[in-house]
Amino acid sequence: MSNLPSIKNAFLLVENGLITNFGEMKDCPKIAKAEIIDATNKILMPTYCDSHTHLVYAGNREGEFVDKINGLSYEEIAKRGGGILNSAKKLAQTTEEDLYHQSKKRIEEIISLGTGAVEIKSGYGLNLESELKMLRVIKRLKENYPITIKATFLGAHAIPKEYKNNKQGYLDLLVHEIMPIISKENLAEYVDIFCETGYFSVVDTEFILKAGKQFGLKPKIHVNQFTAIGGIQAGIKYNALSVDHLEVLTNEDIESLKNTQTMPVALPSCSYFLSIPYTPARKIIDADLPLALATDYNPGSTPSGNMNFVIATACIKMKMTPEEAINAATLNGAYAMGLEKELGSITIGKKANLLLTKPVQSIASIPYYFGSNKIDTVFLNGIEQTNNQ
Numbered sequence: 329m330s331n332l333p334s335i336k337n338a339f340l341l342v343e344n345g346l347i348t349n350f351g352e353m354k355d356c357p358k359i360a361k362a363e364i365i366d367a368t369n370k371i372l373m374p375t376y377c378d379s380h381t382h383l384v385y386a387g388n389r390e391g392e393f394v395d396k397i398n399g400l401s402y403e404e405i406a407k408r409g410g411g412i413l414n415s416a417k418k419l420a421q422t423t424e425e426d427l428y429h430q431s432k433k434r435i436e437e438i439i440s441l442g443t444g445a446v447e448i449k450s451g452y453g454l455n456l457e458s459e460l461k462m463l464r465v466i467k468r469l470k471e472n473y474p475i476t477i478k479a480t481f482l483g484a485h486a487i488p489k490e491y492k493n494n495k496q497g498y499l500d501l502l503v504h505e506i507m508p509i510i511s512k513e514n515l516a517e518y519v520d521i522f523c524e525t526g527y528f529s530v531v532d533t534e535f536i537l538k539a540g541k542q543f544g545l546k547p548k549i550h551v552n553q554f555t556a557i558g559g560i561q562a563g564i565k566y567n568a569l570s571v572d573h574l575e576v577l578t579n580e581d582i583e584s585l586k587n588t589q590t591m592p593v594a595l596p597s598c599s600y601f602l603s604i605p606y607t608p609a610r611k612i613i614d615a616d617l618p619l620a621l622a623t624d625y626n627p628g629s630t631p632s633g634n635m636n637f638v639i640a641t642a643c644i645k646m647k648m649t650p651e652e653a654i655n656a657a658t659l660n661g662a663y664a665m666g667l668e669k670e671l672g673s674i675t676i677g678k679k680a681n682l683l684l685t686k687p688v689q690s691i692a693s694i695p696y697y698f699g700s701n702k703i704d705t706v707f708l709n710g711i712e713q714t715n716n717q
Contacts, residue, residue: 329613329618329619329651329652329655329656329660330649330651330652331651331655332650332651332654332655332691334371334691335350335351335352337352337353338350338351338352338353338372339351339352339353339355339356340372340674340682341357341359341362342680342682342707342710343710344710345679345680345709345710345711346677346678346679346680346710347674347675347676347677347678347679347680348676349676350674350676365684365705367684368687369687369688370684370685370686370687370688370704371684371685371688371691372674372682372683372684372685373654373658373674373682373683373685373691374444374658374659374671374672374673374674374681374682374683375442375443375444375445375658375671375681375682375683375706375707375708376442376443376444376445376635376657376658376661376683377443377444377445377446377657377658377659377661377662377664377665377667377671377672378438378443378445378446378447378622378623378625378633378635378657378661379447379478379570379572379591379593379620379622379661379662379664379665380447380449380548380570380572380593380595380622380623380624380664381446381447381448381449381622381623381624381625381626381633382448382449382451382452382482382624382625382626382627383431383434383435383438383446383448383625383626383633384427384431384448384450384452384462384465384466384469385415385418385419385430385431385452385626385627386415386418386419386421386422386426386427386430386452387415387418387422387430387627388627388631389410389414389415389627389628389631391410392405392410392411392414392628395410396602402602402604402629403526406486410628411486411628412451412452412454412485412486412628413454413486413488413489414628415452415626415627415628416452416453416454416458416486416488418452419452419453419458419461419462420453420455420457420458424461424464424465427461427462427465428465428468428469431465431469432469432472432473434625434633435469435473435475436473437633438475438625438633438634438635439473439475439706439708439713440703440706440713441633441634441635441636441701441703442635442636442683442703442706443475443633443635444475444476444671444679444681444682444683444706444708445475445476445477445478445661445662445665445667445671445672445681446475446476446477446478446633447477447478447479447480447518447622447664447665448466448469448477448478448479448480449479449480449481449482449485449520450462450463450466450479450480450481450482450483450485450516451482451483451484451485451486451520451522452485453483454483454485454486454488455488455501456501456505456506456509459481459483459506460506460509460510460515463479463481463510463515463516464515466479466515466516467479467515474708474709474711474713475708476665476667476670476671476679476681478517478518478665478666478667479515479516479517479518480516480517480518480519480520480548481506481507481510481515481516481518481519481520481540481545482519482520482521482522482550483501483502483506484499484502484520484521484522484528484532484536485520485521485522486522486527487527487528495528495532499532499535499536502536502539503535503536503539507519507539507540507543507545508543510543510545511543511544511545516545517545517546517666518540518545518546518547518548518569519536519537519539519540519541519543519545519546519547519548520547520548520549520550521533521536521537521549521550522550523549523550523551523557523559523562523563524550524551524553524554524555524557524559525554525555525557529557530557530558530559530561530562533549533551533559533562533563534562534565534566537549537562537563537566537568538566541566546568546569546666547563547566547567547568547569548568548569548570548571548572548664549562549563549568549570549571549572550572550573551563551571551572551573551574552571552573552574552575552576552577552581553573553575553576553604554575554576554604555576556576556577556578556581559571560574560581560584560585561581561584563590564584564585564588564590567588567589567590568590569589569590569591569664569665569666570590570591570592570593570620570664571585571590571591571592571593572593572595572622572624573593573594573595573598573607574592574593574594574607574608574612575599575604575605575606575607576605577607577608577611577612582611582612582615582617583615585612585615585617586615586616586617591618591619591620591660591663591664592607592612592617592618592619592620593619593620593621593622593661593664594606594607594609594612594619594620594621594622594642594646594656595607595621595622595623595624595630595638596621596638596641596642596645596646597623597624597630597632597634597637597638597641598624598629598630599641599645600641600645601629601630601631601632602629606645606646607619607646608646609642609646609647609648609652610646610647610648613648613652618656618660618663619648619652619656619660620656620657620660620661620663620664621635621638621639621642621653621656621657621660621661622638622661622664623635623638635657636694636698636701636702636703637698638657639653639654639657639694639695640694640695640696640698641698642656642695643695644695644698650690650691650692650694650695651691653695654691654694658672658673659672659673660672679708679709680707680709680710681707681708681709682706682707683703683705683706683707684703684704684705684706684707685702685703685704686702686703686704688702
């Protein structure tokens with residue numbers, strides 16, 4: 329993770345949206361009709377791969393933000409009808425069209441900030457109609473924007489009020505009524521669950537992951553955000569592509585992740601916003617494990633899709649080096665979305681999803697100038713993106 333290969337004074341050739349050649353400038357081929365972009369004093373690198381977001385949501389939770397400032401905890405706000413249930417209520421009252429228009433603004437914003445691939449979860453529906461509404465909006469974004477989008481079914485995000493005393497009834501609804509429609513309409517590639525004290529247990533997690541696999545949905549899980557209850561081991565058992573959050577991590581959890589195909593994912597801007605512990609990145613990396621970084625973009629705990637800030641926070645608060653953080657935000661993030669063969673590095677044959685910085689001294693400029701946007705231009709499939717897309 330500390331090895332970030334780079335070439336100074338380099339060229340890169342893009343044809344038909346793919347990277348076809350790169351190397352030292354002295355080896356640059358002469359092409360009669362090439363469009364040339366001058367990158368003097370700039371750095372060209374892969375776009376960010378944000379493998380964990382809840383970007384499709386309705387409205388905002390600014391009121392809860394003020395409650396937090398006034399001393400209420402995340403759990404206390406949830407008990408008062410806030411949190412995920414608040415977002416679910418807003419989403420139910422929002423039309424699919426309105427939800428799409430709110431979400432497309434966020435997609436355009438994250439593209440301008442350097443993100444070239446994003447995973448988006450459902451989970452603010454908590455019933456058949458609203459969950460499918462979210463997934464259909466994600467599908468529409470995928471069709472209308474050049475950014476690579478992966479969809480995740482997170483029906484098991486919280487227990488809706490009407491199922492407060494019948495959690496299994498709600499899980500059965502997810503599996504027997506919603507998953508068949510998702511499978512038939514090809515609305516998601518992944519299944520997710522919030523495995524956490526007060527939400528869903530390890531037994532619930534295994535039930536959902538097993539069912540998801542039967543419908544062709546690969547597992548990813550929210551786990552170890554507040555407590556360590558054995559969710560990581562459940563994820564590994566079902567060959568989860570990623571285990572995300574990991575703010576609370578035991579030595580046993582770290583040992584369990586060794587020699588698996590499961591990517592640990594940290595969400596540092598969530599820790600920043602909620603003032604909870606940061607994922608112990610150094611402990612993970614020093615155990616020879618990989619680590620990915622993602623935004624967790626959502627209205628309650630991380631209302632930001634800025635991967636530049638995620639990288640800066642990982643360096644400043646989690647003591648990751650700039651090289652580690654860039655690898656975690658690009659190639660490892662791509663892996664956590666099943667996209668490592670298409671994106672995440674400058675490799676011949678991969679998509680030309682690239683970002684060009686403004687003039688900078690080194691790669692460390694991105695986290696060092698944590699409050700500034702150091703991105704000049706974003707290219708998706710080799711095409712320069714403008715703010716109006």
